[in-house]
Amino acid sequence: MINYTWLYVLAGAIFASFAIGSAMDRTNPRRFGNAAFWGLLTASFWFGDFLGDIGNGVLVLALGAIAGAHLLSRGSKESTTVRERERFSERYRNRLFLPALIIPFTAFVGTLLFNYTPLKVTGLIDLKATTLVLLGLGVIIALLTCYVWLKPPLTAPFEEGRRLMDSIGWAGVLPQMLASLGAVFAAAGVGTTIGAIVGAIIPQGNIFLVVLVYAFGMVAFTMIMGNAFAAFPVMAAAIGVPILIHQDGGNPAVIGAVGMLAGFCGTLMTPMAANFNIVPAALLELKNQYGVIKAQVPTALAMLAANIAILYFAGFRP
Amino acid sequence: MIDYWPLLGIVLVVIGFALRFNPLLVVAVAAIATGLLGGMPFLKVLGVLGHGFNESRYVSIIWIVLPVIGLLERYGLQERARTLIVNMRGATTGRLLLVYLGLRQILAALGLTSVMGQAQTVRPLVAPMAVAAAEKQHGELDEDTGERVKAMSAATDNIGLFFGEDIFIAIGSILLIQGAFAGFGIQLTPFQLSVWAIPTAICAFMIHGARLLLLDRKLGVRR
Numbered sequence: 001m002i003n004y005t006w007l008y009v010l011a012g013a014i015f016a017s018f019a020i021g022s023a024m025d026r027t028n029p030r031r032f033g034n035a036a037f038w039g040l041l042t043a044s045f046w047f048g049d050f051l052g053d054i055g056n057g058v059l060v061l062a063l064g065a066i067a068g069a070h071l072l073s074r075g076s077k078e079s080t081t082v083r084e085r086e087r088f089s090e091r092y093r094n095r096l097f098l099p100a101l102i103i104p105f106t107a108f109v110g111t112l113l114f115n116y117t118p119l120k121v122t123g124l125i126d127l128k129a130t131t132l133v134l135l136g137l138g139v140i141i142a143l144l145t146c147y148v149w150l151k152p153p154l155t156a157p158f159e160e161g162r163r164l165m166d167s168i169g170w171a172g173v174l175p176q177m178l179a180s181l182g183a184v185f186a187a188a189g190v191g192t193t194i195g196a197i198v199g200a201i202i203p204q205g206n207i208f209l210v211v212l213v214y215a216f217g218m219v220a221f222t223m224i225m226g227n228a229f230a231a232f233p234v235m236a237a238a239i240g241v242p243i244l245i246h247q248d249g250g251n252p253a254v255i256g257a258v259g260m261l262a263g264f265c266g267t268l269m270t271p272m273a274a275n276f277n278i279v280p281a282a283l284l285e286l287k288n289q290y291g292v293i294k295a296q297v298p299t300a301l302a303m304l305a306a307n308i309a310i311l312y313f314a315g316f317r318p
Numbered sequence: 319m320i321d322y323w324p325l326l327g328i329v330l331v332v333i334g335f336a337l338r339f340n341p342l343l344v345v346a347v348a349a350i351a352t353g354l355l356g357g358m359p360f361l362k363v364l365g366v367l368g369h370g371f372n373e374s375r376y377v378s379i380i381w382i383v384l385p386v387i388g389l390l391e392r393y394g395l396q397e398r399a400r401t402l403i404v405n406m407r408g409a410t411t412g413r414l415l416l417v418y419l420g421l422r423q424i425l426a427a428l429g430l431t432s433v434m435g436q437a438q439t440v441r442p443l444v445a446p447m448a449v450a451a452a453e454k455q456h457g458e459l460d461e462d463t464g465e466r467v468k469a470m471s472a473a474t475d476n477i478g479l480f481f482g483e484d485i486f487i488a489i490g491s492i493l494l495i496q497g498a499f500a501g502f503g504i505q506l507t508p509f510q511l512s513v514w515a516i517p518t519a520i521c522a523f524m525i526h527g528a529r530l531l532l533l534d535r536k537l538g539v540r541r
Contacts, residue, residue, distance in 0.1 A: 100387065100442055152393075190325065253506055
């Protein structure tokens, strides 16, 4: 059965190519810092299951130390100039989009084929990992297509991938790091504490005010944890179920679904949701690392108001 | 009696991010501090942190697309995306992003959340197209405007994803709500929950869509 382990081997190989490429890149003033950073990530992907929890913990601290000591930089070598790229773009025209579309197309058709045909019961792909496995398959097909069609030097994809990875830098590992911070928060009882605080400030007798506390609690806790998943069980236990549903007779489907969506408004406004908010700023080479959040805040606040209205009017119909 | 000590880790994160220390370092330090203040011995905290990191590796898998995207950029992908938009009559930044928003919401609602994304589609295609359209409307972009158009491209992808995916019945968050409520003896089907994601999805399309068309007006489109 194809599961996450296969993907980790593939991703580890790509990170290993970044590490080796970094070590050999003389235009990067901190090439060994980059090599060590991506080398450690390779170790995590290939051997993480054998390192033990404490070994992995040391690895996490080492990644933090390398990034914190500013040992990461980027090379200055450009493989093609703007002029060359414009010439290539004229030569290959819109066919250039095809390999880029192979990845989403494989994921799309593959997921449909797998889920709606007898393939699903063959157990070929781990159900938890289906889309990501097909994404990986799409990457491999797209790479092979590029090799055959564009005939680049053998190492070119990995050089170019490293160029992008260098521009993202430490932000590329931040989402995974924040996920592990979430694990520590949970173990240290942060959720219980916040639930208790929220539970202590609930206003009595006014359903609208309770809805407000519920929605704002979801937003605030989501902003702290970086995702609404961690916030939901806490807020449901503190307010959603005992007060809004049992005491005030709210519609459970609305309280659940729209409460979660109120949390998503918080996800749009926090740097803790790094993969959505910080990574794209790096990926698009924005000057302001909070630029994406800034662009999202007005929509997020308007959506929060909309969700509160839906909670109140649809959740408590007489 | 509420134990407030573990919350100090959150304060550390906020201060660290605000003072712009390296976020990886801030997170590592905050994790250790939170664990210690929560009464765990150091090695236990280190173990929880390491275990969490190992179990979350799937979060970083997305970077496997970089070699393909980078290679195509070497052969002029971004330039091609720009040319396509420049030659398309009536294409504006707002309209382009509006179409992308709708498409992202619909595909996410069908459960196809990884089909589009910041690395897969925004960086190589959507952002360069949006910038090219803005240049057509506005002339050359100053730095702030260029940043704003790119940031709006990334924002549109997130908003389309967040307010589309919950309509799909087998998405993680819907299953989480179902599971959490079942723990309190409230039985709901995923379908009952996902139906209630639809009003929010429509609001998102209208609210963010209106902002996108306003962006067009700011960029100087005459209608």
